[in-house]
Amino acid sequence: MKEKEIEVDCPYQQVILYAEKDDGTFGPVQTGSYMAGNHISEHFRIADNVSKDLIAKLRKGQISPVYFYMTLEGLNISELAGRTGIPAFRVKRHTTPAGFRKIRISTLKRYADVLNIPVANMFQLINTVEDRNWDIGYQGDIDSSKTGTISQSVTGNPLLVETKVITNHK
Amino acid sequence: MSQIPFRHIMAAHCESGTVAALLNHHGMKISEPMVFGIASGIFFAYLKTPGMEFPMFAVRSMPGQVRTRFAARTGVKFRTKKYRNPEKAEKELNELIDKGQPVAVQVDFFYMNYFPAWYRIHVNVHFVTVIGREGDKYFISDSYHPRIAEIDRESFLKGRFAGGSMAPKGFMFYPVSIPENVDLQKAIKDGLTGATKNMLKIPLPFIGIKGIRRFADKITGWPRYAKSEDYLADKIFRITIFLEDQGTGGGGFRFLYASFLQEASKVLQNPRLEDMSREMMAIGDGWREVSLASAKIAKQRDFSKARLMEIGDLLRVRADMEESFFKRLDKELSNHK
Numbered sequence: 001m002k003e004k005e006i007e008v009d010c011p012y013q014q015v016i017l018y019a020e021k022d023d024g025t026f027g028p029v030q031t032g033s034y035m036a037g038n039h040i041s042e043h044f045r046i047a048d049n050v051s052k053d054l055i056a057k058l059r060k061g062q063i064s065p066v067y068f069y070m071t072l073e074g075l076n077i078s079e080l081a082g083r084t085g086i087p088a089f090r091v092k093r094h095t096t097p098a099g100f101r102k103i104r105i106s107t108l109k110r111y112a113d114v115l116n117i118p119v120a121n122m123f124q125l126i127n128t129v130e131d132r133n134w135d136i137g138y139q140g141d142i143d144s145s146k147t148g149t150i151s152q153s154v155t156g157n158p159l160l161v162e163t164k165v166i167t168n169h170k
Numbered sequence: 171m172s173q174i175p176f177r178h179i180m181a182a183h184c185e186s187g188t189v190a191a192l193l194n195h196h197g198m199k200i201s202e203p204m205v206f207g208i209a210s211g212i213f214f215a216y217l218k219t220p221g222m223e224f225p226m227f228a229v230r231s232m233p234g235q236v237r238t239r240f241a242a243r244t245g246v247k248f249r250t251k252k253y254r255n256p257e258k259a260e261k262e263l264n265e266l267i268d269k270g271q272p273v274a275v276q277v278d279f280f281y282m283n284y285f286p287a288w289y290r291i292h293v294n295v296h297f298v299t300v301i302g303r304e305g306d307k308y309f310i311s312d313s314y315h316p317r318i319a320e321i322d323r324e325s326f327l328k329g330r331f332a333g334g335s336m337a338p339k340g341f342m343f344y345p346v347s348i349p350e351n352v353d354l355q356k357a358i359k360d361g362l363t364g365a366t367k368n369m370l371k372i373p374l375p376f377i378g379i380k381g382i383r384r385f386a387d388k389i390t391g392w393p394r395y396a397k398s399e400d401y402l403a404d405k406i407f408r409i410t411i412f413l414e415d416q417g418t419g420g421g422g423f424r425f426l427y428a429s430f431l432q433e434a435s436k437v438l439q440n441p442r443l444e445d446m447s448r449e450m451m452a453i454g455d456g457w458r459e460v461s462l463a464s465a466k467i468a469k470q471r472d473f474s475k476a477r478l479m480e481i482g483d484l485l486r487v488r489a490d491m492e493e494s495f496f497k498r499l500d501k502e503l504s505n506h507k
Contacts (some may be wrong), residue, residue, distance in 0.1 A: 001420065001421065001425060001451065001454060001455055001458065006420065012286070013286075013289065014180070014316050015180075015182075015314070015415060015417075016180045016181055016182045016187075016313075016419060017182065017414075017419055017420035017425060018182060018203070018419040018420060018425035018426045018428065018429045019420070019425060020451060025432065026203075026425070026428055026429040026432050026447065026451065027429060028180075028181075028182065028202070028419075028429075030180055030316075033414075033415050034410070034414045034415060034461070034465075035407070035410055035411050035414065035415045035465070036289075036415070038465070039407065039410075039465055039468075039469065040288075042403075042407070042468070042469055043288065043407070044288070046400045046403055046404050046407075047288070049400045050398075050400055050401070050404075053398070053400075073280075073292065074291050074292055075292060075334075076223055078221060078335075079292070079334045079335060080334075082333050082334035082335055082337070083332060083333035083334040084333070085333065114333070
């Protein structure tokens with residue numbers, strides 16, 4: 001591949017590709033990511049569809065919150081089992097609504113830690129106005145929002161999260 | 171504050187890039203393609219076991235092997251360590267940094283929050299170099315990031331001790347001994363021999379050239395593993411991501427390998443390797459065709475057998491070209507032992 005043919009205009013996602021330079025030598029070229037530069041909107045559309053489908057199922061009680069967050073994080077049962085230290089057959093049970101109702105709080109905490117959410121989010125959906133300007137940030141991750149954030153911060157109590165609505169007037 | 175003067179450069183691949191950057195820091199002039207080629211990084215595997223929800227493929231050797239094989243073939247020695255105790259891992263890392271030693275560590279890519287959230291996925295085999303710390307943050311040289319990055323202590327620790335498959339367990343490494351005169355010619359020949367073994371001689375039907383052909387045969391069956399159309403579109407897009415974007419240097423590592431062959435031809439003074447490097451570049455162009463065709467099919471959401479066979483047919487051509495290439499490379503090596 002020639003250097004000029006490989007270039008993609010995508011300043012926010014840069015990669016190194018190897019290509020043939022004008023002098024015939026091969027070497028590294030810093031350019032934009034092909035996927036991010038050409039198909040990022042499709043990526044977001046797929047992620048949006050998956051999320052909406054999961055939320056609908058969660059509302060109807062067809063899936064458990066463990067299954068919901070596991071899928072959003074791109075994990076599967078065996079990977080979640082490995083990360084939580086909970087046997088796979090139990091994780092499988094906990095991904096069903098019936099199994100979820102029998103989980104101990106200490107087990108739920110282990111899931112929450114691996115899934116990067118506070119335990120409280122296993123029992124609630126937090127919605128923002130649907131204009132993409134609001135973010136939900138856990139542990140004070142609020143920098144990317146344009147209008148505001150629903151910020152969730154850890155407290156001294158491992159089971160308690162402090163949720164704040166922060167309006168950003170920048 | 172302690173930040174070690176370190177030349178940060180982006181690289182195609184995290185492991186070969188990290189090894190090359192650390193060695194250059196310690197005075198060994200070596201390129202990323204040379205590290206990758208000497209370590210026989212080029213590979214192919216198509217995997218689907220009963221426990222896997224969806225098939226997967228790999229275009230490079232096992233994570234960790236770039237470092238171990240490079241070390242074995244050049245005589246470079248790395249100190250490596252894994253930990254059970256995160257506190258001990260953190261303490262020892264801090265001590266090394268404070269002494270001025272840049273240290274490579276294995277992390278779950280998901281927690282490297284200097285990248286945008288949409289880009290981060292759980293992969294336990296990402297390698298970065300820690301080059302300093304200040305208060306509760308670390309300075310990171312990450313081959314995929316344009317600049318020196320900063321990460322908070324908590325996220326970094328989570329990344330170093332994420333569980334699951336190939337869990338990092340706080341793994342870290344850094345070079346402790348580099349031979350004055352590395353026999354580069356021998357190391358390159360060993361690397362080339364290892365590559366022909368990877369692609370031609372491993373007697374398993376899902377590895378090397380046989381693996382590419384298996385991929386070609388099986389891709390038309392992918393829809394039966396899919397939970398939804400979106401899920402399948404995502405998996406087919408991932409062919410493009412794995413070949414082009416996920417630290418391969420493009421064309422599923424084939425462009426990077428072509429670069430290695432060009433450098434190798436000069437070191438070995440073998441002009442036939444220069445010709446073969448151009449051939450490998452053309453093979454990489456072919457893999458890029460696979461990427462573009464996959465992205466097109468995923469975007470159009472046409473998962474008919476005929477469309478998926480288009481990808482299969484392109485893969486068969488790649489298999490034929492690589493089989494011919496590596497057989498000739500094998501012969502070339504036999505003639506020049």
